[in-house]
Amino acid sequence: MRILLVEDDPLLGDGIRAGLRQQGFQVDWVQDGEAAQRELRAQPYAATVLDLGLPRMDGIDVLRSVRRVGVDFPILVLTARDAVPDRVRGLDMGADDYVVKPVDLQELGARLRALVRRSHGRPRERLEAHDVVLDPASRMVYLAGVPVTLSSREFDLLHVLMLNAGRVLSREQIEQHLYSWGQEVESNAVEVHVHRLRSKLGSDMIRTVRGIGYVLPGKPAAAS
Numbered sequence: 001m002r003i004l005l006v007e008d009d010p011l012l013g014d015g016i017r018a019g020l021r022q023q024g025f026q027v028d029w030v031q032d033g034e035a036a037q038r039e040l041r042a043q044p045y046a047a048t049v050l051d052l053g054l055p056r057m058d059g060i061d062v063l064r065s066v067r068r069v070g071v072d073f074p075i076l077v078l079t080a081r082d083a084v085p086d087r088v089r090g091l092d093m094g095a096d097d098y099v100v101k102p103v104d105l106q107e108l109g110a111r112l113r114a115l116v117r118r119s120h121g122r123p124r125e126r127l128e129a130h131d132v133v134l135d136p137a138s139r140m141v142y143l144a145g146v147p148v149t150l151s152s153r154e155f156d157l158l159h160v161l162m163l164n165a166g167r168v169l170s171r172e173q174i175e176q177h178l179y180s181w182g183q184e185v186e187s188n189a190v191e192v193h194v195h196r197l198r199s200k201l202g203s204d205m206i207r208t209v210r211g212i213g214y215v216l217p218g219k220p221a222a223a224s
Helices: 010-022 033-042 059-068 084-092 105-119 152-163 171-178 189-201
Strands: 002-006 026-030 047-050 075-079 097-100 127-129 132-135 140-143 146-148 207-209 213-215
Touching: 002 010, 002 033, 002 171, 010 026, 010 105, 026 033, 033 047, 033 059, 047 059, 047 105, 059 075, 059 084, 075 084, 075 105, 084 097, 097 105, 127 152, 132 152, 140 189, 152 171, 152 189, 171 189, 171 213
Parallel strands: 002 026, 002 047, 047 075, 075 097
Antiparallel strands: 127 132, 132 140, 140 146, 207 213
């Protein structure tokens, strides 16, 4: 799951990035409002963690501008501004959640997962498709109740396909979800991950749409 972190404090930003990466997030990090606005308009992130007190452009102005042009993925405001009017303004400008610093990184990860699944119409944490259950919090996958060992990339690919069940994703779209800045992507990486998932979960789990991409057929129900 690829997210954008917008935080101008180098020490805090580095800590948040490291903590979210440990939870399986792919994190791109920018440190000023103009860079945030540019990236949010250009990249299809799963979610964003946005500070408000930013150089070059205030976070509220970033939020307002990207919502105005149709950026609709979840934005979580993480800020030291704890006054009620500031919270109300942030939410009214289009924030999906508002968290006051300091925040526990496990809680931050849980809030991001909740925002992402709600944005895809999935009210519960676990996802289910066919005989496969995926738990984003524990990063565990079960086939007919039996745990299946997946690599980090295989898990992330299955996660994005299950979130977008019934929707065909191109190789380029999948790469944008799986890889953050600076990570080398082999030309056949997605194909290799798909092949390995099929060998572990069944050949019918993921369908190839010739010339377009891949799809997990049907719409999964949320597991209890």
